[in-house]
Amino acid sequence: MRFQVLTLFPEALRALAGYSIIGRAIQNGLLSITATDIRRFTTDRHGTADDYQFGGGPGMVLKPEPVFAAVDDALAAVPDAERGATPVVLTSPQGRLLDQSIVDEFAAAPGLIIICGHYAGVDERIRAGLVTHEVSIGDYVLTGGELAALVIIDAVSRFVPGVVGSAENVQEDSITSGLLQHPLYTRPAEFRGMAAPEILRSGNHAEIERWRRRQSLERTRRQRPDLLDAARLTNADRAYLAGLGGNDDDDAA
Numbered sequence: 119m120r121f122q123v124l125t126l127f128p129e130a131l132r133a134l135a136g137y138s139i140i141g142r143a144i145q146n147g148l149l150s151i152t153a154t155d156i157r158r159f160t161t162d163r164h165g166t167a168d169d170y171q172f173g174g175g176p177g178m179v180l181k182p183e184p185v186f187a188a189v190d191d192a193l194a195a196v197p198d199a200e201r202g203a204t205p206v207v208l209t210s211p212q213g214r215l216l217d218q219s220i221v222d223e224f225a226a227a228p229g230l231i232i233i234c235g236h237y238a239g240v241d242e243r244i245r246a247g248l249v250t251h252e253v254s255i256g257d258y259v260l261t262g263g264e265l266a267a268l269v270i271i272d273a274v275s276r277f278v279p280g281v282v283g284s285a286e287n288v289q290e291d292s293i294t295s296g297l298l299q300h301p302l303y304t305r306p307a308e309f310r311g312m313a314a315p316e317i318l319r320s321g322n323h324a325e326i327e328r329w330r331r332r333q334s335l336e337r338t339r340r341q342r343p344d345l346l347d348a349a350r351l352t353n354a355d356r357a358y359l360a361g362l363g364g365n366d367d368d369d370a371a
């Protein structure tokens with residue numbers, strides 16, 4: 119999977135490349151992350167990538183010419199057969215909220231071109247003429263799109279075969295499966311008066327699975343009840359949730 123990031127701050131993209139799971143995947147040739155400075159594609163001697171907005175107002179707007187040139191350059195590096203399937207993503211607070219379904223869609227692509235939005239925003243012709251997907255990572259404003267690009271890259275990379283230990287692993291992860299993760303414990307069995315649940319040390323795998331499932335259901339109900347609507351629930355899950363009482367809204371079969 120090839121990630122090409124177009125940004126005014128290419129150094130910011132190095133954050134993921136050097137360590138841990140993503141760093142190892144790059145070393146193993148499963149991923150590549152290139153960060154290209156949009157300023158390279160400016161044509162005036164000052165390297166002007168942004169300008170005042172027509173109509174007046176605060177903040178500088180990313181100019182169209184260098185961004186179009188940078189995307190053309192990035193697309194030229196994509197094999198012909200893959201070009202049409204390569205999303206051109208703009209990071210911006212106006213975008214669709216990143217979620218697992220967008221991550222899945224991106225993970226199925228041969229690569230991504232990510233334009234990091236910056237300053238007050240980008241010239242609208244960048245959206246109209248280049249961008250296939252506009253993505254936000256949450257309802258808050260960042261100073262730039264670089265962290266959002268890193269979030270997208272990290273989340274998508276986990277689904278590239280070989281990046282995470284086993285494919286099964288990522289599919290069963292919290293959120294991917296539609297529920298929050300159950301509590302985890304490791305040694306020591308007792309710490310500062312807090313004991314790991316006896317059941318987890320019982321060796322009874324059926325009982326352990328049942329406990330974990332119920333903990334996931336309870337935690338999801340408590341922390342993210344909105345997720346329950348879309349979660350794949352069994353009849354046993356629904357019965358368990360109904361038995362918890364509380365907010366009936368989530369118990370509709």
Ligand code: 6GU
Nearest residue numbers: 209210255256258260266
């Ligand atoms: Cl993608 N960009 C910026 N600047 N702020 C954000 C964002 C993106 N997502 C949430 N806030």
